[in-house]
Amino acid sequence: MKLGTKSCGFARQFLYEFNEDAERVSSFVFSTKSHWRIDFPSALILSREGNAEEFGIQAIEQFKGIGDYNEDCVFFENIIESLYISEDFDDKTLIKDSRGSKHKALDIFGKFLRILFDYACHDMSECFKLGALKLSEIKWMLMIPSVRAGSGVQAFFEKAWNEVFRNDTCTRENLVIVAFPDAALTYYLYLPPEQCNGICIDKIRTGERVMIIGFEDELDSFNIYEKKENWEFKQVVNFLSGASSKCLMMKAFDSFFEDLIGSWLWKVGKENCDDLWPDIVTNIDLLNESKMDKECMVTLSSRFCCLNEICDKHTNMTVKQILEKSKFASSIRLRRYTLRVKSSLIKTLIDKCLSKIINNIEHVLPKSDKEVTTLILAGDMARSGLLIHAVQTAFPSKQIVVSDTANEAALRGAVLFGHQPIAVSSICSGAQVIVAR
Structure with missing residues (x-):
């Protein structure tokens, strides 16, 4: 299982599969539509009783539906990243929910681990064809980032795991952490x-x-x-x-668009056009994995014209008019809804x-x-x-x-x-x- 700041998921392989073909490993990574292409945001909804109702992108979408004033649920966001940044892995560490109430970080992490555990068990039981799935025979691997190898996070995760499975000796003792x-x-x-x-x-x-x-x-x-x-x-x-490197690359393109149309307009555009930045990130990923011709024009967004209404309202100019005044005007074309950019300019940012x-x-x-x-x-x-x-x-x-x-x-x-x-x-x-x- 992987419990990270930007992605979470699990992989599995039965022993007979390992013996037949070791490289054949099944994996599942939770997906989302996050602005930064984060595969699994560390978000979690807890009920009043302390049960985990939703997590990941499902938690964010569910929370938007119930609103801040629902008395039955509380919401946590970016708690893994916050804990990693603070590097405070003490048993008594507290984190705040959306209402400002404090909870033991160890308990919240335990609920994350339990959810991943349940997802993995369900996936394995669906695929298991040789009889009943025996949890006591499963070895659980928790993969942690390099920066946390040898840090307090390892002991922290082990304590969270032990607390969740305190009544299940076999599962509790079958955890191995690998960097x-x-x-x-x-x-x-x-x-x-x-x-x-x-x-x-x-x-x-x-x-x-x-x-x-x-x-x-x-x-x-x-x-x-x-x-x-x-x-x-x-x-x-x-x-x-x-x-x-991926975050640095995304920040470089983010800064590029700030220079292209202005930082304030770009910020408002990302907030109001939900698909704009994810669309651009997807195209950056595709370009990054391709071999670009230095002289060609490539698509960087197919939804750029969604900014037209915002630009017209706040500047009395169209997106096309703003782009024509940009210092990058000679390297950019806006055709109907699609922003096309010279690959040489894109390579400058990626390089x-x-x-x-x-x-x-x-x-x-x-x-x-x-x-x-x-x-x-x-x-x-x-x-x-x-x-x-x-x-x-x-x-x-x-x-x-x-x-x-x-x-x-x-x-x-x-x-x-x-x-x-x-x-x-x-x-x-x-x-x-x-x-x-």
Whole structure:
């Protein structure tokens, strides 16, 4: 299970599936229409009795329906992110609901875990064909971000889990916590060469070093591992960037539109045109994963004209007239409802993010006293065609490995880690060391 600041979900695999085809892992990530393309906002509705009624995007939609004055429910939003930022993982930590009342964070997190647990159990029971599902035989993996490995969040989640399942000894004791890079590495170890650019990670030589570049919810992580005997790996370098590349890219485009039509109009437009920003983000994702011709015009929004009424009301100008006065006018076309932009301008915005990634890799590689032969990409941006090209260009002597399912590498890898843990000697203070079976 993954309980993150920007996405939550679960993956599963039965033992017989693992034995037949280890790479065949089923996964489910909760989706939403959030402005920032957050897959699973940390929102939750609790009833007066303290039961979890809804969570995620369902909670937000439900809360809009019941309003702030309903006495039967309270609403929490962004509580995971708030707790991560505060780094206050004490048992007595309190968080506020929408009414300002305080609740024990440990209890609220326990309800999140229980909801994910119930979803996963329901999914498995629907697919289980070999008899009754026995909860006592299920091993539960909780995948946490790199920045939290060795921090108080691990003990915090364990306490929340233990409290939820205090009357279920088997489930309580069947929890294993694994960090993002360890899980991602496990996933790639099981993939055949045809899914890894012809490279078999499982066959790398003893003493050889690889770097896992993880594009995680909160930040990018750069971890170098050395292959030891069998399936043992030693983490020799751990480096975390200041912010996630995906968030930086979205902020760059957000700033671009502020410059394009004015920050106030852009803010009002996003608030009043619900589909405008998600539509743009979707197109950015598609462009990011493609190979763009520098001279072509590409679609950045098919709903841009929804701003016409707002512009006319507040500026007495149409969107088209505002764009014609912009410093980007020569690189932009507005045709009916569609905003078209020169790909060279889009690449300028994306390249700032890519340059940061390349600079971080260049910064981390010398920290290893042995050559790193292979760069493995995992996480949200890993499948970006522009990113892969940039990494290949900057590091032509390195093997670059990225799977078509790299965006879920850590989530699926956590499941494989549960079946067959790899031995990882972590340099993170207090982080769990898993012993291979």
